[in-house]
Amino acid sequence: MNTVIYPGSFDPVTLGHIDLIKRASKMFDKVIVCILNNSTKKSSLFSIDERVNMLCEVIKEFDNVSVDSYQGLLVDYAKEHNVNIIIRGLREITDFASELQMAQANHLVSPEIETLFMATNPKYSFLSSSMVKEYASYGMSVKDFVPEIVRVKIEEKYK
Secondary structure, X not given: OOEEEEXXXXXXXXXXXXXXXXXXXXHOOEEEEEEEOOOOOOOXXXXXXXXXXXXXXXXXXXXXXXXXXXXXXXXXXXXHOOOOEEEEEEOOHHXXXXXXHHHHHHHHHOOOOEEEEXXXXXXXXXXXXXXXHHHHHOOOOOOOOOOHHHHXXXXXXXX
């Protein structure tokens, strides 16, 4: 069985994330969307549990996609779940530089784990969770950037 992990903070999940999940679900037998607690990010809009719940809701149409969360290194999660493929989305060249660095570090400590890069759909190439939060914090609509259930949750947070 071909299983991959699609890791990220997903704070919040965007239409770009969903597009990548959809595409990966067509290429692999199983996709695990893993919400990692990123210690380098200052603060989160949503708790891990809230993100898991939102993602479970928006991916329910995909029979071969599951959601999980993890505190620790991604390579440790991959080993614990017997998965040797990680997928990462690339929006722009600066994403590639940081993602390549992480993939190489992961490969050094766990050579059996491969990282596959997927180019983001051009219609979402500008989209980031940070941008969504910035717009929402100023009262701007984010309906074109996130699934409807996520938009509602974001608006509740910023009221």
